[in-house]
Amino acid sequence: SVQVKNTHELYYLRTQCVQEKMEQLEKPSKDPLRICVATCNRADYSKLAPIINTFRMIVQDEFDIGSQLHTIVRGEDEAAMVESVGLALVKLPDVLQRLKPDILLVHGDRFDALALATAAALMNIRILHLEGGEVSGTIDDSIRHAISKLAHYHAVCTRSAERHLISMCEDHSRILLAGCPSYDKLLSAYQRDDYADIIKSWLGADVKEESYIVALQHPVTTDIKNSIKIYELMLDALVSFNKKTLILFPNIDAGIEQHPNFRAVKHVPFDQFIQLVAHAGCMIGNSSCGVREAGAFGTPVVNLGTRQTGRETGENVLHIYGDGNAVQRILKFLQAIDLSEPLQKKFCFPPVKECISQDIDHILETQSALSVDLGGTNLRVGIVSMKGKVVKKYNQLNPKTFEERIDLILNMCKQAMADAVHLNCRILGVGVSTGGRVNPQDGKVLHSTKLINEWTSVDIRTPLSSALHLPVWVDNDGNCAALAERKFGHGKGVENFVTIITGTGIGGGIIQHNELIHGHTFCAAELGHIMVSLEGPECMCGSRGCIEAYSSGLALQREAKRLHDEDLLLVEGMSLNNKEQVNATHLITAAHLGNSKAESVLHTAGTALGLGVVNILHMINPSLVILSGVLAADYEHRVGHVIRERALPTAQDTRVLVSELEDPALLGAASMVLDYTTRRTY
Numbered sequence: 001s002v003q004v005k006n007t008h009e010l011y012y013l014r015t016q017c018v019q020e021k022m023e024q025l026e027k028p029s030k031d032p033l034r035i036c037v038a039t040c041n042r043a044d045y046s047k048l049a050p051i052i053n054t055f056r057m058i059v060q061d062e063f064d065i066g067s068q069l070h071t072i073v074r075g076e077d078e079a080a081m082v083e084s085v086g087l088a089l090v091k092l093p094d095v096l097q098r099l100k101p102d103i104l105l106v107h108g109d110r111f112d113a114l115a116l117a118t119a120a121a122l123m124n125i126r127i128l129h130l131e132g133g134e135v136s137g138t139i140d141d142s143i144r145h146a147i148s149k150l151a152h153y154h155a156v157c158t159r160s161a162e163r164h165l166i167s168m169c170e171d172h173s174r175i176l177l178a179g180c181p182s183y184d185k186l187l188s189a190y191q192r193d194d195y196a197d198i199i200k201s202w203l204g205a206d207v208k209e210e211s212y213i214v215a216l217q218h219p220v221t222t223d224i225k226n227s228i229k230i231y232e233l234m235l236d237a238l239v240s241f242n243k244k245t246l247i248l249f250p251n252i253d254a255g256i257e258q259h260p261n262f263r264a265v266k267h268v269p270f271d272q273f274i275q276l277v278a279h280a281g282c283m284i285g286n287s288s289c290g291v292r293e294a295g296a297f298g299t300p301v302v303n304l305g306t307r308q309t310g311r312e313t314g315e316n317v318l319h320i321y322g323d324g325n326a327v328q329r330i331l332k333f334l335q336a337i338d339l340s341e342p343l344q345k346k347f348c349f350p351p352v353k354e355c356i357s358q359d360i361d362h363i364l365e366t367q368s369a370l371s372v373d374l375g376g377t378n379l380r381v382g383i384v385s386m387k388g389k390v391v392k393k394y395n396q397l398n399p400k401t402f403e404e405r406i407d408l409i410l411n412m413c414k415q416a417m418a419d420a421v422h423l424n425c426r427i428l429g430v431g432v433s434t435g436g437r438v439n440p441q442d443g444k445v446l447h448s449t450k451l452i453n454e455w456t457s458v459d460i461r462t463p464l465s466s467a468l469h470l471p472v473w474v475d476n477d478g479n480c481a482a483l484a485e486r487k488f489g490h491g492k493g494v495e496n497f498v499t500i501i502t503g504t505g506i507g508g509g510i511i512q513h514n515e516l517i518h519g520h521t522f523c524a525a526e527l528g529h530i531m532v533s534l535e536g537p538e539c540m541c542g543s544r545g546c547i548e549a550y551s552s553g554l555a556l557q558r559e560a561k562r563l564h565d566e567d568l569l570l571v572e573g574m575s576l577n578n579k580e581q582v583n584a585t586h587l588i589t590a591a592h593l594g595n596s597k598a599e600s601v602l603h604t605a606g607t608a609l610g611l612g613v614v615n616i617l618h619m620i621n622p623s624l625v626i627l628s629g630v631l632a633a634d635y636e637h638r639v640g641h642v643i644r645e646r647a648l649p650t651a652q653d654t655r656v657l658v659s660e661l662e663d664p665a666l667l668g669a670a671s672m673v674l675d676y677t678t679r680r681t682y
Contacts, residue, residue, distance in 0.1 A: 033102045033103060033334060033335075033337070033339075034099070034100065034101045034102045034103075035101060035102065035103050035104075035105060035334065036066065036096070036099055036101035036103070036104045036105065036125075037105045038104060038105065038106050038113070038116045039107070040110050040112040040113055040116075066095070066098075066099050067095040067098070067099065069088065069091050069092070069095065071084050071087045071088040071091060071112060071115070072084050072112075073087060081111050084111065084112065084115075085111050085112070085114060085115045088112055088115035088116070088119075089115050089118060089119055092115065092116065092119035093119060093123065096119060096120060096123055096125060097123070101125060102125075102126060102337075102339055103125070103126045103127070103128055103153075103334065103337065104116065104117075104120040104125050104126070104127050104128070105128050105130065106120075106127060106128070106129055106130070106147060106151070107129075107130040107131060108130065108131050108144065108147075109131075109134075109136075109140040109141070109143045109144035109147070110140075110143070111143060113143070113147055114143050114146055114147055117129070117146075117147045117150040117151060118150060120150075121150040124343050126152045126153065126337065126339075126343065127147075127150060127151040127152050127153070128151065128152070128153040128154070128155060128330075128333075128334065128337075129147050129148055129150075129151035129153070129154050129155070130155050130181065130330075131144075131155075131156065131157055131161070131180070132144060132145075132147065132148035132151065132154050132156060132161065132165060133148060133154065133156050133158075133160075133161030133162060133163075133164040133165040133168075134156075134157070134158070134161045134164070135164065136288070145168065148165060148168065148170065149168070152174065152343075152345045153174045153175075153176075153333070153337065154170060154174060154175045154176065155176045155178040155326075155329070155330050155333060156175060156176070156177055156178065157178070157179055157180045157326075158177075159177060162175055162177050166348075169347040169348055170347070170348065171345075171346055171347070171348045172348065176329060176330065176333040178326040178329040178330050178333070179325065179326035179329070180293075180326055181326045181327055181330065182293060183293070183326060184325070184326050184327050192275055194275075195209075195275040195278070195279055196209070198272050198275045198276065199212070199275070199276065199279060201272075202246055202263060202265075202268065202272070202276060203244050203246055203263055204244065204263075207244045209279045210279060210280065210281040211243065211244065211281055212243055212244040212245065212246065212280055212281060213238065213241065213243050213244070213245040213246070213280060213281060213282050213283070213284060214245070214246050214248075214276055214277055214280045214282075214283045214284075215234065215238060215245055215246070215247045215248070215249075215283075215284050215285050216247075216248045216249070216283070216284075216285040216286075216287040216289060216290070217230070217231050217234055217249055217284075217285040217286055217287070217304065218249075218285075218286055218287060219231075230286075230304050231249075234284060234285070234304060237284075238261075238262070238284070239259070239261075242261065243261065243281070244261055244263070245261055245262050245263070246263050246265070246268075246276060247262055247263065247264045247265070248264075248265055248266065248267075248268065249264065249266075274293075277289065277293065277294050277297065277299055278297040278299065279297075280299055281300070282299070282300045282301070282302065283299050283300070283301045283302070284301070284302040284304065285302075285303075285304055286303060286304050290302075290303055366385045366386065366391075366423075366424060366425050366426065367385070367386045367426055367428055367674070368383050368384060368385050368386070368391065368420065368425040368426060368427055368428065368670075369383075369384050369427065369428055369429055369430070369431055369669070369670035369671075369672075369673035369674050370382070370383060370384075370413055370416055370417070370420075370427055370429070370430045370431070370468075370470070370670075370673075371383075371384050371390075371430075371431050371432075371433070371665075371666040371667070371669035371670040372409055372412075372413070372430065372431070372432040372433065372434075372669060373433045373434075373477070373663075373665040373666050373669065374398060374405075374432065374433065374434040374435065374452065374455075374477075375398060375435070375451075375452075375477075375504075375665075376398070376435065376449065376451025376452055376504055377397065377398060377451075378395055378396070378397060378398055379395075379396050379397070379398040379399075379405070379408060379409065379412070380393060380394065380395050380396075380665075380666065381393070381394040381409070381412040381413060381416050382394070382416075382663065382666040382670070383416050383419070383420055383423065383425055383427070384666060384667060384669075384670035384674075385425065386674055388487065388488035388667055388670075390662075390663055390666060390667070391420075391423055391425055392416065392419060392423065393663075393666075394412050394415065394416060396408060396412065398452065400453050400454070401453070401454050402454040402455065402458060405454075405455075406460075406463050406464075409464065410463070410464065410467050410468070413430060413464070413468055414468070417468070427470065428470075428471075428673055428674070429470050429471040429472065429473065429673035429676070430464055430465075430468060430470050430471070430472045430473070430673065431472075431473045431474075431475075431480075431668075431669030431670050431671070431672040431673045432460055432464070432472065432473065432474040432475070432669055433475065433476075433477045433480035433665040433666070433668055433669040434452070434455070434460070434474065434475075434476065434477060435448065435449040435451060435452055435455075435476070435477050435505070435507075436448040436449050436452065436455060436456070436476065437476065437521075437522055437523050437526075438474055438475050438476045438479075438522060439522050440473065440474055440475045440479075440518065440522070442459070442461070443459060443460050443461025443462070443465075443472060443473070443474040444457070444458065444459050444460065444461070444474070445457070445458050445460060445474075446522065449505065449540075450540055451504065451505075460472070460474045461473075461474055471673070471676075473669075473672035473673060473676070475668075475669075475672060476507070476509075476522075476525075477501065477507060477665050477668075478499070478501050478507030478508045478509045478525055478526075478527070479509040479516055479518070479525060479668070480509070480664070480665055480667075480668025480669050480671075480672070481499045481501050481507070481508070481509055481628050481659075481664040481665065481668050482497075482498075482499040482508065482509025482510065482511055482516060482525070482668070483509065483516060483668040483671040483672060483675075484661055484664040484665075484667035484668035484671055485497070485499050485511075485626050485628070485659065485661065485664070486511055486514075486516075486671070487667070487671040487674070487675065488661060488667050488671070489626065489659055489660060489661045489664075489667075490624065490626050490657050490659065490660070491511060491624065491626060494511070494623060494624050495511075495513060495514055495623070496511065496512055496513065496620070496621070496622045496623050496624075497511050497622045497623060497624035497625070497626060498510050498511070498525075498527075498613075498616055498620070498622045498624070498625050498626070499511075499626045499628055499659070499664075500527055500609070500613070500625065500626070500627055500628065500629075501628050501629045501664075502551065502552070502553075502609070502627060502628065502629040502630065502631035502632050502635060503552070503553055503629040503630055503631065504552060504553045504554055505528055505540070505548050505552045505553075505554065506527060506528030506546075506547050506548040506551055506552050506609070507525070507526070507527060507528055508525050508526075508527035508528070509525045510524060510525045510620060510622075511622075512620060512622075527547065527612060527616065528546060528547050528548035528552065529541050529543065529546045529547070529548060530546065530547050530612040530615055530616070531543065531544075531545045531546055531547075532545060532546075532547055532550070532608050532611040532612055532615075533545035533550075533608070536549055536550065536608075537549040537550065537555065537558075540554070547608055547609055547611075547612040550604060550605050550608035550609070551605040551606070551608050551609040551612075551631070551635070553583075553584045553630070553631065554584075555605065556583075556584035556587050556588070556601065556602075556605060556631075557582065557583045557584045557587075559587060559601045560582045560583060560584060560586050560587035560590075560598075560601075561582045563587070563590075563597055563598065563601070564576070564582045564586075568595075568597045569582070569586060569587070569590055569595070569597075569598065570590065571590055571593050571594065571595045572593070573593050574586070574589060574590060574593065584631070587601060587602065588602065588631075588634055602634065603638065605635070606634070606635045606637075606638025606639060606642075607638060607642055609635050609638070609639055610635075610638055610639040610640075610641065610642025610643060610646070611642060611646065613625055613639055613642070613643060613656075614642060614643060614646045614647045614651075617643065617647050617648075617651040617654055618647070618648065618651065621651065622654065623654065623655070624654070624655050624657065625639070625654060625655065625656045625657070626657050626658075626659050627639065627656065627657070627658050627659065628658075628659035628661070628664050629659075632658045632659060633658050636656060636657075636658050639656055640656045643656065
């Protein structure tokens, strides 16, 4: 027997068991699962249909409707809903006894779904509940959570929903973070050529894209009177807008149908409804479609009333709810169910204050980001996990033109995305680190460095996001280095610190009160262009006396060439063939071997950097300075000495550390993605 010491070990053992089961289930099963998919209305059918259709493709067979039940009692009040549940419970046992399913798939929070789950649980049938753990703020919450407590397995759309189920004592080894199944169809069906014809068929020949409104308002059963009032106010507002409007509502008033701007219907086929929502100018009402599916297309939504209070919403609803692979995850999850295990479900009581490990997205998928690092010479792409591990790297020479560069980035990212599937990595987004001044809000490079051609006033986000169907973040390489330190390095848990990159150029990033500082025109932390001399060497920015003109790799290379031309560089133990280009490494080597001229250059470079750091300490007073890049170790001692010699007494004890991160640019680019997906505001 194994003695489990704590909940973390228990969690690890559970995931090991899941892995072993999945390995066993890679072999084809002799007895296929009998799965009953129960659908109650058009809304949950849109979630369940992709799963049914995928099964059909796998077995190359047709699915017949096993049974149809009419359980809705006429009437729109609370009593009618209760009677409908009771009628369903009377009829369901015969159906389930005849079908004998191994697993019942039930979706959402409708009262009819509660009847299904209740009947199946009492008849010892395993239940997989889709989209549990969510919060909307109405009676739907109580129904949804009740179904979750009856269910044996769960496929959820969001990490927040997953945490809710865990806090409700559900076994997290039986919870799949799948994404929204309807998003699989949304993302594949969005760009249809006939969308204009669909708009015309429902709203008229003269209606254009984004010139109409879709209205969808449901009654809130816990507040009927207020629901009616809100509906009336919505109609008044729609009349005042004077726009063509498609209205979907359970009870359609005759007066609505007579209004010339209104087309009132009870049902629209889901594939056509997708197009109507996607190309609408606005959606108004209280449907969950507004706070979820509409976000896939960026359609503006006005949410009315309390029906969706508590639902997760955000500027990136597509990244929150799905990536187009939910169905495949659910199928894999279904195949992992062991029918030989005891049917009685177990409840777990975890310490809810503990954070569940975030690098496991069930079935051993690791939440990951694609990182792109654009340097003056090389273009690198990496798959980076939540814990900062670079799972795989790709490296190519950086092309000289914009078109070639974008094409190469896309090809490398697509290759990485394909490899990520086999590496069990789930790609959440793309982060880009690049030289130059960047507007991260728009994903554009404003001004490039001279090392990267055709890279000024270019939009990086749009072509990457459009081609890869992923959210894209872009920032300056110095800022990315600071973000990398904040998430994975010395800056973790430090409220105020500065990172300085020492490489071909000099750059950096400032973290103040745990947030990255960009500045009004996005040129904050251009630390390489702090002037430390009125009459210093010329800098690539056009000015003189900048830190970069003294301390960068290019500056050291310039001085190395000067010494070499004067036969003052090489000392005993060094050699240089005719074809080899003199660079900063030769200068550093000469200094380490006792070349006084090289030592003097390195001393001046370190002093210039140290003076720049002192200026930073006097301006923003960080508690930590992190030196990053290939020259960091050579400057650490001198920078610390200058601080103790030149800084004000209260700043002289500021710590100076050399970064321990191997790939700060890739890690920083990844952190933009990973921080956002875990709901940290970037």
